[in-house]
Every structure is written in structure tokens, then in C-alpha cells.
Amino acid sequence: MTAHPLLPDLAAHAKATAHSLTPSCGSCAAVTLADRPDATVVRHAGTVAKAHPPDSTPAGLVPRLAVAARLPGLLLAPLTPEPADLHGRLVTCWPYGRPVDPADPDAAPWEAAATLLAGLHRTPVPAGLPAMRGPAKAARAVTRLRSTTGAPDTAATAVLRAWDTLPAWARAEAPQPAPGALCHGDFHLGQLVRHPAPDGPWLLIDVDDLGTGVPAWDLARPAAWYACGLLPPDEWSRFLTAYRAAGGTAVPVQGDPWPALDVPARALTAQTAARAITKAREEGRPLDEVEQCLVDACDRMVPVPPELTQASPK
Structure with a gap:
């Protein structure tokens, strides 16, 4: 069976959208920003087209797009409020924003990121918004690890044992504790761009996992x-200081933040370690130093105390 030409057709979609918005943008070539099984992203001039994960549905994506459109000071607003269908994948278009430079860690916008997350968490949750998908994404990473473990492996055993110490909600086996907040669901520095590029304010991007849930999850990575x-x-x-100063609700204003952060941080450690082991196995290589550090952290985990299972700040 011949694969659908998603990448060239997505590039054509980005070009058509770009020229409909700015006819004078010329004949510049499309640039592929990402091409992974869960997301393909192409830029043409000032327009970015994204093919969302194969399991995305209009019922889940459209409310998330609507939230982004209503919160332009926090989230990058889409150019297309309704997704198109391209070879069975939902596709949306966005204005281009300049991302964080991974080669310049000293310039990481930690304060801006914390302020944006605090603003998101303070925003009333819109009716009809699905659950934040962070726990479900973590569970998929662990499920994939289980399916590729094969022979006994001490690294995988440590990660799976750590995962099993978590409460059911953090493993996506039960609803997240109420009351929920508006959460990004997959925060890391790669989810920030400056718009308008190159020096506009920082904004959060990627609404695929946006929803109602435990706000500490957004601080967990x-x-x-x-x-x-x-x-x-x-x-x-x-x-952390900037998040608290901006009125973030995920942790107490003062005192120890870890009772609220402990479970989500454990879950993100297990998720990241699971992905690292799976990737190393696929590439036929040993774990690198950072990956081994994550596995070692999992190996040190003990069952979560009952008083920490609800993940709400006191």
C-alpha cells in the first residue's frame, strides 16, 4: 500500500493558507518543522500548518481551538478555528512564532513561562472542555514500554515499578481530582514561541492536551x-517564584510546594524514562547519562503516601 503524501500535501495546504492571508508572501519554499507519527508541522512564510495526532477528533480538538482563540494573551490563537481533514488527519493553521533557542539555555524564559501557566490556571474552565490529557499521554508511554520490553530489563523494571506506585488518576485509570483547573497538559520550553516573531511576547502553543485537570501537572516536568x-x-x-508571584493555583503561595507536585513529578519522571528506554531500544544503544539519571530516579521511588494522592495545594 502506498502511503498518503501527507508531508507534501500539508506543505501545499500551508502555502495556500499563507497566500490567502498575505498574497505578497512570494514563492518562498515550505520548511518542515517536525515530522513525527504524532505530529507533522510545516511552515510557509508566516503560516504554520499542523497535522494533529492520528487519534485526534473534532469533538476533542475544536473546543481546545476555541479556548486558544479566546485567550490570545496566553495561547497562540489559530488562524483556522475549524480543522481541515487531510488524509484522515485533522489539520490546523497558525501564525509563525519564534521558538526558544535550545542552544542558549541561559536565555530560557522561565519567568515568562511561569506567568503564562499561572494565568492559564486562574482562567475559569470553559464548559464542555475535555479533560487534560497529560496522564493519558504518560500512560501511553508506559504502555509502549511494556510492549517493547521483551526480555527482563532492570531499567524497564525500575520504571514500571515506579509507575505502579502512582495513584490511579495519575495513570489515567480514574478521573483527575476535582475541582479541576484549565491546564496545558504537556508543558515544556518547546511549547513557547514569541509572536509576532521575532521579539513579540511569549505565548504557549500546542492545544492537543489542553483541558480540565490538576494544574500541578503543568509544573511537573x-x-x-x-x-x-x-x-x-x-x-x-x-x-517557581514567578509562578507564585503571578497567582498560580497549583501550589501554595508559601511553604513547601512538593505535596502538590510530588505525584505529577513522579508521573512525568516515569513517562520520560519510559520514552527514553523505548527510544534507546529502537536505536539499539545503551541509555545516555541523562536517560540513566531518569531511570535511577524511578528506581528510588517508593509508594506514594495516601495524603499526597489528591494533588491539591493545601
């Missing part, structure tokens, strides 16, 4: 990296 020794303490402090 930097929290996990800090706990694993992969994020310097000063950067974690900048992020």
Missing part, C-alpha cells in the same frame, strides 16, 4: 528535572 538534578536549582527557583 521542570519539577521532575529539578528533583533528578537535571535542572539547576536557580532555574527551578526562578520558575
